[in-house]
Amino acid sequence: MTNLTAGALSPKEAIGRVAATLRRRRSAELRFRFWGQAAIGLALGFLVLLFGAIFSNGIPGLFQHYVVLDVELNKQRLDPQGDMSVNSLYAGDAEALIREGLLAALDNPTGRSNTRAARGIISSGSAQRLVDFVYANPNLMGQTVPVKFALDDDIDSFLRGFVDRNTPEADRRINDTVIQFVDKLVASERVSYEVSDYLFFGSASRDAEMAGIRGALIGSILTLFICVLISFPLGVATAVYLEEIAPKNRFTEIIEININNLAAVPSVVFGIMGLAVFIVLFGMPRSIPLVGGIVLALMTLPTIIISSRAAIRSVPPSIRDAALGVGASKMQTIFHHVIPLAMPGMLTGTIIGMAQALGETAPLLMIGMVAFIVDVPGGVMDPGTVLPVQIFMWADFAERMFVQKTSAAIIVLLAFLIVMNASAIWLRKKLERRW
Amino acid sequence: MTDTTMTTNAAMTETRMEDRILPDKTIGQVHVEHPRMTARAVDVHYGTKKAIDSVTLDIGERQVISFIGPSGCGKSTFLRCLNRMNDTIDICKVSGLIAIDEQDIYDPSIDVVSLRARVGMVFQKPNPFPKSIYDNIAYGPRIHGLANNKVELDQIVEMSLRRAGLWEEVKDRLDQPGTGLSGGQQQRLCIARAVAVSPEVILMDEPCSALDPIATAKVEELIHELRAEYTIVIVTHSMQQAARVSDRTAYFHLGKLVEVGETKQIFTNPVHELTQDYITGRFG
Numbered sequence: 001m002t003n004l005t006a007g008a009l010s011p012k013e014a015i016g017r018v019a020a021t022l023r024r025r026r027s028a029e030l031r032f033r034f035w036g037q038a039a040i041g042l043a044l045g046f047l048v049l050l051f052g053a054i055f056s057n058g059i060p061g062l063f064q065h066y067v068v069l070d071v072e073l074n075k076q077r078l079d080p081q082g083d084m085s086v087n088s089l090y091a092g093d094a095e096a097l098i099r100e101g102l103l104a105a106l107d108n109p110t111g112r113s114n115t116r117a118a119r120g121i122i123s124s125g126s127a128q129r130l131v132d133f134v135y136a137n138p139n140l141m142g143q144t145v146p147v148k149f150a151l152d153d154d155i156d157s158f159l160r161g162f163v164d165r166n167t168p169e170a171d172r173r174i175n176d177t178v179i180q181f182v183d184k185l186v187a188s189e190r191v192s193y194e195v196s197d198y199l200f201f202g203s204a205s206r207d208a209e210m211a212g213i214r215g216a217l218i219g220s221i222l223t224l225f226i227c228v229l230i231s232f233p234l235g236v237a238t239a240v241y242l243e244e245i246a247p248k249n250r251f252t253e254i255i256e257i258n259i260n261n262l263a264a265v266p267s268v269v270f271g272i273m274g275l276a277v278f279i280v281l282f283g284m285p286r287s288i289p290l291v292g293g294i295v296l297a298l299m300t301l302p303t304i305i306i307s308s309r310a311a312i313r314s315v316p317p318s319i320r321d322a323a324l325g326v327g328a329s330k331m332q333t334i335f336h337h338v339i340p341l342a343m344p345g346m347l348t349g350t351i352i353g354m355a356q357a358l359g360e361t362a363p364l365l366m367i368g369m370v371a372f373i374v375d376v377p378g379g380v381m382d383p384g385t386v387l388p389v390q391i392f393m394w395a396d397f398a399e400r401m402f403v404q405k406t407s408a409a410i411i412v413l414l415a416f417l418i419v420m421n422a423s424a425i426w427l428r429k430k431l432e433r434r435w
Numbered sequence: 436m437t438d439t440t441m442t443t444n445a446a447m448t449e450t451r452m453e454d455r456i457l458p459d460k461t462i463g464q465v466h467v468e469h470p471r472m473t474a475r476a477v478d479v480h481y482g483t484k485k486a487i488d489s490v491t492l493d494i495g496e497r498q499v500i501s502f503i504g505p506s507g508c509g510k511s512t513f514l515r516c517l518n519r520m521n522d523t524i525d526i527c528k529v530s531g532l533i534a535i536d537e538q539d540i541y542d543p544s545i546d547v548v549s550l551r552a553r554v555g556m557v558f559q560k561p562n563p564f565p566k567s568i569y570d571n572i573a574y575g576p577r578i579h580g581l582a583n584n585k586v587e588l589d590q591i592v593e594m595s596l597r598r599a600g601l602w603e604e605v606k607d608r609l610d611q612p613g614t615g616l617s618g619g620q621q622q623r624l625c626i627a628r629a630v631a632v633s634p635e636v637i638l639m640d641e642p643c644s645a646l647d648p649i650a651t652a653k654v655e656e657l658i659h660e661l662r663a664e665y666t667i668v669i670v671t672h673s674m675q676q677a678a679r680v681s682d683r684t685a686y687f688h689l690g691k692l693v694e695v696g697e698t699k700q701i702f703t704n705p706v707h708e709l710t711q712d713y714i715t716g717r718f719g
Contacts, residue, residue, distance in 0.1 A: 248525070318562035322625070324520065325558065326575035326632055327551035336574070337564065 054410050061408030064196040064209060065151045065159050067122060067185055069101035072144040073134060084138055086131075094134075095127040098149065105190060106181050117177040121185070123150040125198075125210045150198060151191070153208035153401040155182055159191065162400055199408055203374050204390070208401035211394065213409050215376045219289055219369070219384030220358065220416065226293020226380055227300060227357050232350050234297070235304030236339070239346070242305075243312040244334050263302035270299045271366025279367060286368035287383035295363050300353030307349025311342035344428045351424040358417055361388040387413045457688060462706045463696035467495035467683075471636060471666040472517060472554075477531035479512055479521070479690075486512045488690040489531070494636070499658060499667045501677040501698070504687035505713065510670045513687070514638050517668065518554035519547050535636070552579055555629035559641040561621035563613035563628070568605050571613040571624055572596060575632035591631055599627035600657050619650020626657060630665075637661065639669040643676065655680050674714055678702050686710045 009017070077097060081088035102118055103109065109118065123129075126149040133147055134140070150156075154173045157163060159182070169175055174182075185191050198205075202212025238259075246252045274295035278284045284291050315338050323333040339346075364370070369385050370393065377384030385393075387409060394406040470493035479487035487509045494500055494517075502510035512521065519540060521527045533540050540550050552575075563571050572592045575581075582588035592609070596602040601623045605616070613624050622642055629637055639658075643651040658667060658680045671677050677684050678698060685695040686709070694701065694710045705711045 316562075318558060318560055319564065320523070321520065321556075321558055322562040322564060322628075323574075324523065325518070325551060325556035326578075326628060327548050328574075328578055329548050332578055336578075341565065 054407050054414075057404050058407030058409075058411040060160065061404030061406070062195060062199060062411070063193055064198070065156045066148045066192050066194060067102075067105075067151055068146045068148050068190045068192065069098065069105055069122075070144055071097050071101040071130065071147045073097070073141050075141050078130075078134055078141070084135070086135065089131045089135060092131075094130040098122065098126050098130055098147075101147075105188065106184055109181075114177060117175065118181055120152055120174075120178060121155055121181055123152050123209045124207060125150065125205075148192075150209045153399055156209055157400045158182065159186075159193075196408075199405070203376055204372055204385070204393075205374070206397075208397070208399045208405055211402070211405055213387065213390055213412055215373060216385050216387045216390035216409070217412065217416070218376050219292075220386040222289035222377060222380050222384065223292040223296060223364075223369075223386055224354060224358060224420075226290055227296040228350065228354060230294060230297035231300045231304055231353060235301050235350070235353075236308050236346055238301075238305050239308030239312055240334060240339065243309050244330070244338065259302050259305055263306060266362075267299055267360055268362035268366060270295050271363030273298070274363060274367045285381070285383070287371045287373065287385070288381050289369075289377060289384050289386075290380040291367050292364050292369050292386065293380065295367060296357040296360060299360065299363060300350075300357050303353040303356065304346070304349045307352065308342065308346040311345025311349070312338060314345060315341045340431075343431050347424055347428045347431070351421055354420060354424075355417055358420065359388055359413070361392050364389050365392075387416065457691050457709070458693060458707060461491065461692045462694040462710075463701075465492050465692075465695055467493045467498070469496045470494060471496040471535065473532070473534050473537075474513075474516075475532040475534075477513070477516060477529065477533060479509070479516060479530075480528045481524070482526045486690055487516070490692045492685060492692060492695060494666060494668060495683065496666055497662060497664070498683060499662050499669060499681040500683040500685060501681035502668070502670045502685050502687060503672075503674060503677050503713070504693075506672075508687040509690040510685075510687045511640055513692075514640055514668060514670050517636070517638055518551050518556055520556065522547060552632050553634055554636045554638060555632060555634035557622070557625050557629050557637065557639040557642050560645050561618055561625055563616070563621050563624050565612060565614050567610045568596075568613045568616070568624065569609040571628050572631045575628060579632055581632065595627040595631040596624075598630050598657075598661065599623045600653065600660075601627055617650070619646050619653055622646060622650065622654060623657065626654070626661075630661070634665065636666040636668065639667065641670050641672060644672060651676070674702070674716075686713060688713075 074097060075082075078092040078094060079088050080092055099115075099119060102122060103115065106118055109115070129149055130147060151159070154163075155178070158165075158174055158179070163172055163174065165172075165179055182191075196212075198210050198212045200212060201214055202210050203215035205211040242252060242256065274291060278291045278294060279286055319337050319341065320333055323337045324330075328336065364386055370389050371383060371385065372393075373383050373385055375382070391406055391409045391413065394402045394409060472494040474490055474492045474494075477487055477490045478485065490509075490513055502514060504510050515521045516529050516533060517540075521529060529541060535550070535553060538545065540554075564574060566574070569592055572595050573582075573588055576588060576591050582591055593602060593606075596605060601620060604620060605624075613621065616624060622645075626637075626639075626642075643654050646654065655676065658669065661667060662682075669677075669681065681698045683695065684698045684701040686693045686701065686705075686707075688709050694705060694707045696706075701710065702714055705714060
């Protein structure tokens with residue numbers, strides 16, 4: 001027999017040793033807490049930097065400079081056919097009327113160089129703007145009314161102070177005459193700085209002052225619509241089948257491994273697949289939201305399947321027992337109890353998947369959604385682009401004002417993301433409250 | 436000093452348990468005059484492990500029979516065979532014959548859904564659906580199409596809750612979630628849910644193990660009342676409960692049905708040594 005008390009400490013000795021370890025434990029805890037806080041602080045710091053960079057560029061990008069000109073809405077010149085139709089208005093001479101209004105505002109300078117300088121001040125899309133204005137307000141025809149036009153992006157960036165007037169004339173994008181004219185317009189209080197209507201209602205354009213995100217926004221909405229329409233039912237059905245119905249054998253194991261691997265496949269690979277299968281093999285058109293949505297759906301499927309399976313697994317077995325116990329069939333148990341209880345978790349997975357899809361650029365480049373498309377897509381079969389691709393394209397343009405447009409588009413993208421997530425979370429809360 | 440005594444005691448119990456041999460044949464009356472359910476030579480395997488070994492037992496009509504025995508003795512497994520809840524476990528294989536009203540419940544022509552409508556079940560942990568009290572009760576009748584209209588369904592719900600002795604407590608809050616009730620009320624809600632589909636047999640798997648003594652007393656009282664209309668099989672760890680609520684008692688040990696008989700006889704005059712030791716609290 002061994003001595004049972006060998007090596008045992010008296011209570012007093014034990015207290016002493018515990019006290020010694022206590023100090024070590026406490027300092028370890030404090031160190032751990034410090035590192036944790038430091039990590040969070042660093043993450044927050046980067047977040048602040050990120051948002052600071054986006055918002056300091058993006059907020060001014062939401063605004064632009066406009067000039068108000070008194071334009072004579074001459075019936076004969078604006079509407080040569082006299083029927084106020086769009087065709088007639090576009091055939092009219094809106095551009096000359098605007099030019100006259102502009103020159104009048106500049107006290108009618110003479111000489112070719114002066115008129116050419118004046119012409120460059122306002123946006124090249126002004127004629128279209130006047131046509132739209134007249135079309136919307138036909139009763140103003142014949143009068144001379146103040147109409148607001150966008151300034152050219154070079155003038156806009158000059159007014160924002162991006163162009164130093166002290167640099168030699170040859171090194172500036174705008175010459176002294178233009179600066180003199182702009183100063184005159186500012187002095188006569190014709191220039192205003194307001195929220196850009198082109199940004200939200202315009203589409204792709206080479207001119208920074210007219211470039212807008214409407215086409216890309218609609219393209220994103222259509223693409224995501226297709227994406228969620230395909231990936232959510234397919235993902236949930238797959239998850240339910242694998243969790244509740246499929247026998248556990250080698251075959252389902254292989255499927256499971258493949259789904260998990262699919263989640264780790266780089267997104268551009270899905271783009272190549274989309275190009276090879278849908279466009280080359282099936283002959284679908286390029287650049288359409290339908291193909292984009294299908295490709296993104298395939299990309300988000302693994303995310304939705306994996307999170308839906310986790311949600312289904314988290315439904316307590318006692319609920320299944322209860323349903324089976326009163327005589328519900330397997331299908332009834334799944335549809336009446338398991339899916340409703342797992343739905344919040346499934347929606348969370350879908351939100352994550354959709355957020356990924358919304359920000360995805362690479363696969364869409366592969367299927368041609370990077371094309372320069374001015375028209376807003378009217379349906380899933382119309383060529384279009386999406387917000388992140390639009391941002392990518394704008395970031396590529398050289399003009400100074402596109403930098404701000406890019407950040408402004410990023411803000412819109414983030415806002416879209418927040419709206420999307422908030423509505424999904426609201427939906428989830430609502431579903432949870434049903435119980 | 437105390438330690439030594441305990442060790443010796445444990446050692447003694449162990450040697451004595453090994454000495455005891457499980458009987459080849461169940462001791463006591465396995466057959467009854469009016470059986471509702473019959474089990475003949477039922478074996479249950481979990482994979483290669485035998486969980487139930489050749490159990491033969493009749494379950495009498497409008498009787499309460501309780502299954503007792505130490506943990507892992509197979510009483511719950513056997514209970515879950517009676518309404519084929521074991522079907523959900525892939526590796527579980529049942530052989531032998533189990534019949535309700537002389538109809539083999541494992542026959543391929545039997546739909547497990549209709550079987551479970553006839554043999555209801557109440558589980559160890561109260562498991563109301565996360566729905567309203569009303570919907571908890573109405574779920575079974577709805578899926579089986581027992582009510583032709585809302586009025587009939589209301590009647591079924593009220594009747595079931597009355598039978599479970601819960602009506603007075605919940606009649607003003609039928610639209611509130613069933614999960615908001617207390618543990619004992621939840622268990623009675625589950626009994627009401629089982630009753631709502633008008634089963635012939637109700638299986639109860641340790642229905643009071645998660646309840647306090649007062650709630651337990653209420654459920655036991657309820658079992659007393661339900662006996663008039665239903666055949667009840669109850670698995671319990673509490674021998675007092677078995678003695679209080681059941682007409683017959685079956686003692687399981689290591690997958691075998693050791694002894695079965697009138698509850699009074701089992702508790703006052705057990706035949707087999709294992710039964711004797713178990714009910715006197717020497718092990719288990």
